[in-house]
Amino acid sequence: MLKVEKSSPDLETEVIYNGKCAHCGTCGAFCHHIAYDDVGLPQLEFECQETIGLCYNSCPRTDLPLGKMDEMLFGQKRADMALGFYKDIISVKTKKADSVLLGLIEAAFSEKMIDAMVLPKDATKIKGKNNNIPVVVKAAKEAKKYIPERSLQLAGPLVTGIGEAWENGANKIGFLGNPCHLTGVSKVMLSPFSTGANYTTLKIGFMCASGGLSGCKFCVDFAAEHSDLSVGTMGAVKEETLVIIRNKPGQDLIDAAVKGGQIEIANKTPDLTKLKELTNRKKRKNIQTLLGTDMAKIHYLGLSLEELKYFMSE
Amino acid sequence: MSGYEKIVTFFNNMEENHPVSIKEIEDNTNLSWTYIKKVLFKIEDNYHLNFRKSGGTWIIWKEPGHLRRRIKDSCSQYLK
Numbered sequence: 001m002l003k004v005e006k007s008s009p010d011l012e013t014e015v016i017y018n019g020k021c022a023h024c025g026t027c028g029a030f031c032h033h034i035a036y037d038d039v040g041l042p043q044l045e046f047e048c049q050e051t052i053g054l055c056y057n058s059c060p061r062t063d064l065p066l067g068k069m070d071e072m073l074f075g076q077k078r079a080d081m082a083l084g085f086y087k088d089i090i091s092v093k094t095k096k097a098d099s100v101l102l103g104l105i106e107a108a109f110s111e112k113m114i115d116a117m118v119l120p121k122d123a124t125k126i127k128g129k130n131n132n133i134p135v136v137v138k139a140a141k142e143a144k145k146y147i148p149e150r151s152l153q154l155a156g157p158l159v160t161g162i163g164e165a166w167e168n169g170a171n172k173i174g175f176l177g178n179p180c181h182l183t184g185v186s187k188v189m190l191s192p193f194s195t196g197a198n199y200t201t202l203k204i205g206f207m208c209a210s211g212g213l214s215g216c217k218f219c220v221d222f223a224a225e226h227s228d229l230s231v232g233t234m235g236a237v238k239e240e241t242l243v244i245i246r247n248k249p250g251q252d253l254i255d256a257a258v259k260g261g262q263i264e265i266a267n268k269t270p271d272l273t274k275l276k277e278l279t280n281r282k283k284r285k286n287i288q289t290l291l292g293t294d295m296a297k298i299h300y301l302g303l304s305l306e307e308l309k310y311f312m313s314e
Numbered sequence: 315m316s317g318y319e320k321i322v323t324f325f326n327n328m329e330e331n332h333p334v335s336i337k338e339i340e341d342n343t344n345l346s347w348t349y350i351k352k353v354l355f356k357i358e359d360n361y362h363l364n365f366r367k368s369g370g371t372w373i374i375w376k377e378p379g380h381l382r383r384r385i386k387d388s389c390s391q392y393l394k
Contacts, residue, residue, distance in 0.1 A: 030389060030392060031388070031389055032387055033388070048388060049388075050388050050389060050390055052390075052393070053389060054389035054392065055389070192393060192394045193389060193392040193393055193394065194392050194393075194394050195392045
């Protein structure tokens with residue numbers, strides 16, 4: 001990604017106090033001078049002198065050229081405008097609400113793909129407001145109580161968990177998050193900054209219609225397009241979970257989980273009509289928000305006219 | 315500690331928006347009035363201090379956030 005000569009003061013002006021923040025935690029994941037308040041909004045301790053700030057450059061609400069990110073992450077641009085780049089889409093049997101995600105995490109630990117996993121922990125009881133904070137688990141059995149069932153259970157500065165895991169010596173970090181989290185992590189990985197994000201070996205995305213925050217109305221990603229694997233029940237038939245496999249680590253994990261009996265494939269060619277409908281609805285609605293609020297903001301997606309026409313068409 | 319360092323330390327510990335005269339610095343540091351004035355002139359720009367003559371007295375004060383704290387552990391350490 002290109003380096004933009006902007007840092008925390010610009011982040012405050014353009015994102016945090018402009019209602020665009022997704023509360024994802026990317027800006028403070030590798031900076032000790034950004035903390036998060038009770039609702040997960042970043043707070044800058046003081047004005048920073050850096051000209052090129054990791055915080056600004058990694059924020060999912062700043063420069064986000066979708067085509068370029070596809071090329072850098074997956075080696076080619078997306079063929080499917082709605083769901084992003086992918087290799088395969090399958091549906092998996094959902095035995096219990098948490099069985100698919102738990103199965104994948106168990107397989108990732110047993111195959112040694114990860115030595116730590118960042119998951120969400122409900123901080124409502126701790127802080128009294130609807131917010132989730134990251135928790136780093138070192139074994140699959142610890143993960144069970146933190147498996148989310150809805151994207152709202154992932155809203156919060158979870159990316160800071162990657163920084164925490166890295167500082168505590170993990171070098172194969174797994175991460176579960178909403179699309180905004182995955183975009184943030186991917187932007188850090190693609191940035192000219194060498195941080196703990198480069199030790200993220202597994203990115204599982206949770207499909208999300210909205211995280212319930214004001215900044216969510218600027219998000220055009222439903223299917224967690226910058227993950228290794230996207231998982232979601234929205235758009236799937238009853239008792240099944242849709243899994244979008246985007247790259248080799250994603251495929252390896254699915255193969256290992258099927259082989260190990262942690263998950264069971266229900267359909268190798270599931271019907272994607274409902275999923276695409278939901279994805280396009282979110283994209284269309286939020287691109288309209290971007291256009292309606294400020295024409296300039298749409299530029300940050302780097303869409304061509306044809307791509308924009310596609311998203312805006314019914 | 316050198317005379318220069320004594321003055322800088324005094325300045326760093328000063329309360330914000332609370333003007334002091336050179337006499338007060340003289341009493342605190344046991345340095346001469348002329349030396350203090352000379353040093354204050356020297357560091358005026360670098361430390362963004364307010365240094366004015368008010369009536370017959372030279373006073374200095376600092377404003378909130380007059381100095382940006384230098385962060386040693388900022389993200390530039392990760393820049394490839």
